[in-house]
Amino acid sequence: MIKVDHVNKNFDRFKALDDLNINVNKGSIYGLVGTNGAGKTTIIKHITGIIRPDSGQITIGGEDVFDNRNVKQKMGFIPDDLFFFSTYNLKEMSKFYKALYPNWNQQRYAHMVTQFDLDEGNKLSKFSKGMQKQAAFVLIMSSMPDYLILDEPIDGLDPIVRKLVWKYIVEDVAEREMTVLVSSHNLKELEGICDSIGIIAKGHMIMERDLDELKSDVHKIQVAYKKKPENPYKNLNVLHLETRGTVDLLIVKDKKELVEQTIWKNNPVLFDLLPLSLEEIFIYELGGADHEIQSIIF
Numbered sequence: 001m002i003k004v005d006h007v008n009k010n011f012d013r014f015k016a017l018d019d020l021n022i023n024v025n026k027g028s029i030y031g032l033v034g035t036n037g038a039g040k041t042t043i044i045k046h047i048t049g050i051i052r053p054d055s056g057q058i059t060i061g062g063e064d065v066f067d068n069r070n071v072k073q074k075m076g077f078i079p080d081d082l083f084f085f086s087t088y089n090l091k092e093m094s095k096f097y098k099a100l101y102p103n104w105n106q107q108r109y110a111h112m113v114t115q116f117d118l119d120e121g122n123k124l125s126k127f128s129k130g131m132q133k134q135a136a137f138v139l140i141m142s143s144m145p146d147y148l149i150l151d152e153p154i155d156g157l158d159p160i161v162r163k164l165v166w167k168y169i170v171e172d173v174a175e176r177e178m179t180v181l182v183s184s185h186n187l188k189e190l191e192g193i194c195d196s197i198g199i200i201a202k203g204h205m206i207m208e209r210d211l212d213e214l215k216s217d218v219h220k221i222q223v224a225y226k227k228k229p230e231n232p233y234k235n236l237n238v239l240h241l242e243t244r245g246t247v248d249l250l251i252v253k254d255k256k257e258l259v260e261q262t263i264w265k266n267n268p269v270l271f272d273l274l275p276l277s278l279e280e281i282f283i284y285e286l287g288g289a290d291h292e293i294q295s296i297i298f
């Protein structure tokens, strides 16, 4: 388990992390999302033991992360801004990783180099940005980490490679209970693979939930009546309501059964209930942008 417990971090007078809590269960994939500047890279640098918090605690498998070699050997990290020794080629880099990680898997490395079609003899500095990301992924996944931390890993990768990357990740989670924390702006892709989601804003966790549970709790609804009853939604937790002609458009945060029961009671002539996508939940939870809700959700 990865646990971030009441972590605070200031850069001079700027509060980058504000009493932040994160809980990533063993053998699960956790998507960390937030607007630009929300603090994702900053907390990832804390989780990977690069930065020390001003206060609070970060543990991985129960051990404090900062300056802990034992934890770092079990962790694979692909940062947003990759760094490779510029004179090394992939083969030389793999030897470096092999010496660093006790669980290095040479067979997997050889297989992945072929699958990703990377030239082992070419200097990494000569690789394109996307190819450098692929090389980093091959090296990290061949290290067989128990914990995988990825900061915007798929940016700049083509769709075929992205699919391959997720395939390796999902397999390792299923087969050997690897624990994954991934930050990304690509909510559609996260939606397809994450078990849980944390949304942060201004360095603070605003919502951390199991993804299925989250999606089963918030719905968008279209409903119309022959004769609209008075106050038909009084039993429901309505987050947003607008009326277009005879159709009511709502966002409701309640169990599906309760919503259906309440609406059907009033004999609607039209009733559609749909789950919100992660993108829609993100926009709603980060609030304020009511006009965006109207244009995106309905």
Ligand SMILES: Nc1ncnc2c1ncn2[C@@H]1O[C@H](COP(=O)(O)OP(=O)(O)OP(=O)(O)O)[C@@H](O)[C@H]1O
Pocket: 011, 014, 016, 034, 035, 036, 037, 038, 039, 040, 041, 042, 043
């Ligand atoms: N070393 C630093 N010194 C001063 N401010 C910093 C430093 N590192 C980060 N910050 C500030 O902390 C805030 C959070 O930055 P961070 O890079 O963690 O955001 P992010 O969520 O990863 O953003 P993005 O999605 O744009 O990558 C920003 O306002 C940034 O300017």
